[in-house]
Amino acid sequence: MLDSKAAVQAWNDYHVTTYIRPDFVIERGQGMTIYDDQGHEYTDWVAGIAVNSLGYGDKGIAVAIAEQVSTGVIHTSNLYHTRAQSQLAQTLVEKSFADRVFFSNSGAEANEGALKFARRVAYDSGNPDKIGVVTFSEAFHGRTLAALSLTPKEKYQKPFKPMMSNVTVGEFNSIESAKACINDSTAAVILEPIQGEGGINVASDEFLLAVRELCDQHQAILIFDEIQCGMGRTGTLWAYEQTPVTPDIMTVAKPLAAGLPIGAILCTQAVAEHIHPGDHGSTFAGGPVVTHVADYVVERISQPDFLEHVAEVGAYLKERLEEINSPLIVEVRGKGLMVGMQLSVPVAPAIQAGYENGLLLVNAGTETIRFIPPLIVEKAHVDELVEKLVSILESLND
Ligand SMILES: *Cc1c(COP(=O)(O)O)cnc(C)c1O
Numbered sequence: 001m002l003d004s005k006a007a008v009q010a011w012n013d014y015h016v017t018t019y020i021r022p023d024f025v026i027e028r029g030q031g032m033t034i035y036d037d038q039g040h041e042y043t044d045w046v047a048g049i050a051v052n053s054l055g056y057g058d059k060g061i062a063v064a065i066a067e068q069v070s071t072g073v074i075h076t077s078n079l080y081h082t083r084a085q086s087q088l089a090q091t092l093v094e095k096s097f098a099d100r101v102f103f104s105n106s107g108a109e110a111n112e113g114a115l116k117f118a119r120r121v122a123y124d125s126g127n128p129d130k131i132g133v134v135t136f137s138e139a140f141h142g143r144t145l146a147a148l149s150l151t152p153k154e155k156y157q158k159p160f161k162p163m164m165s166n167v168t169v170g171e172f173n174s175i176e177s178a179k180a181c182i183n184d185s186t187a188a189v190i191l192e193p194i195q196g197e198g199g200i201n202v203a204s205d206e207f208l209l210a211v212r213e214l215c216d217q218h219q220a221i222l223i224f225d226e227i228q229c230g231m232g233r234t235g236t237l238w239a240y241e242q243t244p245v246t247p248d249i250m251t252v253a254k255p256l257a258a259g260l261p262i263g264a265i266l267c268t269q270a271v272a273e274h275i276h277p278g279d280h281g282s283t284f285a286g287g288p289v290v291t292h293v294a295d296y297v298v299e300r301i302s303q304p305d306f307l308e309h310v311a312e313v314g315a316y317l318k319e320r321l322e323e324i325n326s327p328l329i330v331e332v333r334g335k336g337l338m339v340g341m342q343l344s345v346p347v348a349p350a351i352q353a354g355y356e357n358g359l360l361l362v363n364a365g366t367e368t369i370r371f372i373p374p375l376i377v378e379k380a381h382v383d384e385l386v387e388k389l390v391s392i393l394e395s396l397n398d
Pocket of ligand 1: 106107108109111140141142143192196197225226227228229253254
């Protein structure tokens with residue numbers, strides 16, 4: 001394999017450059033720490049974008065992968081049964097509102113499937129005008145074309161127009177706006193109970209209740225995108241559990257297998273009844289390796305003491321961030337281990353300074369630093385983070 005210097009060069013020369021990257025190469029990881037090719041250490045507050053919820057080097061994941069690989073079967077397609085896929089479906093149904101599950105390979109793909117499910121339900125209503133989809137400001141639902149159509153960011157959409165038609169964008173957390181957008185021609189309403197990429201914005205209970213009621217009134221399917229906020233991140237297994245509302249469909253992905261690619265569409269029986277053989281499919285989705293790992297991850301994360309740990313360290317993180325006395329901080333917001341710190345200036349220099357101070361940090365929008373660490377993070381890591389952030393913010397303010 002390439003040495004690390006050649007690897008940076010080869011990426012620059014041969015890969016399509018849709019990402020801007022720092023110039024180190026990740027070599028290995030353990031617990032909360034990533035090590036680069038130069039022997040530098042970074043405490044990871046990004047977790048591969050809220051994916052690596054068990055951190056690095058988790059023994060149970062290695063065992064689960066080895067168990068399935070040792071059978072000789074790493075792929076079957078969805079033409080056949082496997083124990084691993086059935087087990088994960090059962091586990092997810094037992095641990096959520098859902099009656100049924102359909103697997104995908106990524107978050108965007110889970111949202112695409114959820115949209116198809118909702119359109120299928122609307123189709124069966126016999127109302128040919130029932131094709132609308134409502135999304136909200138600052139939402140992020142993925143990069144494929146339909147998911148991008150629901151991600152109302154001009155910069156992301158403009159070069160790729162036309163988007164999917166019949167999409168209406170409401171204002172997040174505005175009941176008035178939801179009322180104006182949702183009507184009898186609405187097939188689906190999609191929202192993140194806590195917006196991730198859009199800046200860590202928490203949906204209010206009143207807003208969610210109003211949206212739920214409007215969906216019921218107009219027979220629209222309510223989809224919660226828990227791809228970032230689900231799977232323990234907020235201190236309960238699912239974010240909706242801390243709201244007064246249950247969706248009809250929930251999409252899950254990022255941390256579901258704690259690092260292997262998987263997504264899932266969880267839905268009620270009332271939705272699933274409308275989906276028939278041939279309506280949807282995937283060659284790779286729900287394969288035996290990834291579903292066996294995901295089942296281990298769901299069982300680990302749903303343990304009450306694991307979730308308590310998330311809630312406790314999350315509350316400590318928010319409290320310590322709120323205590324930082326810097327004129328650059330506008331607001332700290334979020335739930336559990338999904339916390340945003342909005343600054344009055346762009347955060348890119350702070351993220352760069354993080355690399356120099358042994359921290360992996362990520363933005364959400366241009367002015368918010370987003371803290372979405374592995375869920376195994378300890379209070380001592382929070383203390384280290386806060387100490388380093390204080391000096392980074394001071395250097396930015398000079
Ligand atoms: C990341 C993300 C997606 C897209 O997931 P991919 O796996 O990147 O396709 C969709 N919705 C939310 C809320 C996300 O955070």
